[in-house]
Amino acid sequence: MFNRNSEKRQLEQGVNEALNIQGDFLPDLKKPSVALIVVLVCELLAITLSLAAFGLEGFNWQGFGMVSFAVQWIALASLLFLALMSSWLNKRHPAIAGLSCFVVVQLMTLCLFSVVISQYGDMLQLNYWSLGQFLLISMIISGIGLRYMYLQQQVRNQQQAHLHSQLQALQSRIQxxxxxxxxxxxxxxxxxxxxxxxxxxxxxxxxxxxxxxxxxxxxxxxxxxxxxxxxxxxxxxxxxxxxxxxxxxxxxxxxxxxxxxxxxxxxxxxxxxxxxxxxxxxxxxxxxxxxxxxxxxxxxxxxxxxxxxxxxxxxxxxxxxxxxxxxxxxxxxxxxxxxxxxxxxxxxxxxx
Incomplete structure (x- = not known):
């Protein structure tokens, strides 16, 4: 006797395979092109933050270097962790996947600046208020960045679904x-x-x-x-x-x-x-x-x-x-x- 639940699971798998929809939450973060784009965007962000902090006339190259290092470290470390988590993220509800990505980025920010403050806080005149400021900036920037990547991937998913639906239409016609x-x-x-x-x-x-x-x-x-x-x-x-x-x-x-x-x-x-x-x-x-x-x-x-x-x-x-x-x-x-x-x-x- 056929098992109803087993057949429905097979059908769900078959439909997803037919559409080639894997529920990707973010683009393939393992691609070198994605890492390059992230590096470039983060460098532009570092320049923007440095200009806002030091101004153009009194631009501090040492300060810019530290900001650039911090932003790049957070971005690339987060990128690595999210790439390793991609299979897990794609199986989760978008809200859970999005929250998980957001938390990963904030943990990277917290880890970096906790180490910096504990080791070089006095020299750099940093304290835990500075940490809160950096966390707030990280929340805003990462929220915007993750939202943008998510929307871009959903557009790709929809385009792929439309293409495959047309192919399936050809296959489902009269035999x-x-x-x-x-x-x-x-x-x-x-x-x-x-x-x-x-x-x-x-x-x-x-x-x-x-x-x-x-x-x-x-x-x-x-x-x-x-x-x-x-x-x-x-x-x-x-x-x-x-x-x-x-x-x-x-x-x-x-x-x-x-x-x-x-x-x-x-x-x-x-x-x-x-x-x-x-x-x-x-x-x-x-x-x-x-x-x-x-x-x-x-x-x-x-x-x-x-x-x-x-x-x-x-x-x-x-x-x-x-x-x-x-x-x-x-x-x-x-x-x-x-x-x-x-x-x-x-x-x-x-x-x-």
Missing amino acids: PHFLFNCMNTIACLIEVDPQKAEQAIEDLSELFRASLAEPKLVTLRDEVTLCERYLAMEKLRMGERLHTEWQVADEAWNMPIPSLVLQPLLENAIKHGVHHLPHGGTIRIKVLKQNDELHLVVSNPLVQEARSSGNQLALNNVLARLKGHFGEKVKWSIEQNDELYTINIRYQLKKL
Whole structure:
């Protein structure tokens, strides 16, 4: 018997792999280019602090050297620790990761100036009020710097997610074996029922026109119409073995949905469910709008021996495409008993 929690964990891993989203909180701090940028920015910061402290006319080069050393030491030590912590940070909630990064930088500042004050405090006329001043400056500068790096990385993550969602859209389109089955069916119908053959060609044409179009949001009404064309093609092959039941809420018809999202779910329901039953079965599709979420529910007869990785691959692709449009607002669950396998996908709506 399939373990529901185990399958959901596999799906979560598959979706993240499909999107190649690793939850990176900061850029790759191990890259030499990142270290170079940090050094340059810190040197500019040291110059700015020295000018503010000494002025241009009485600029103190010795003081500038000490400020530069302190800033660079704190920055590079923090960079090293954060690079070593990167795997741990990427697995944590952004708030926890951000707070951890902030604390690391302040600890580096505290360690450096505690040593300096204890060893050279009298000579440099430093005291613990000076330490508080440096900590305050460190908090402000590190907060701004970490926030900037975080936002830059999130932009990269979103760009990467968008690129991969487009790739997944290509992979999740109509499979070649479906085309071969349709062409064979049409060839058989041409002589015995030309009218059905013509209608089948029109349905197939619309399906492939949609599959070759750019990934976009359509209304649920358009998506259902496209799915009905697909089911009509499959029904020509399976006859009375294939039954479908639609339940669509009136307020859901004009809601946005990525084109060809339901079709892979229906194809899986046929391939891994109805196809394996001698007398066929019924696929139930339910679409509900609850508050600001759209729920897509697809149920099919459960055939244990027919479950395969192909089912997960198609679902991963669908979820990846939805996440490409709606981000982390996409949620899903799987329910199964001795007779039914049900996929429930829901996402927060946005206007077309």
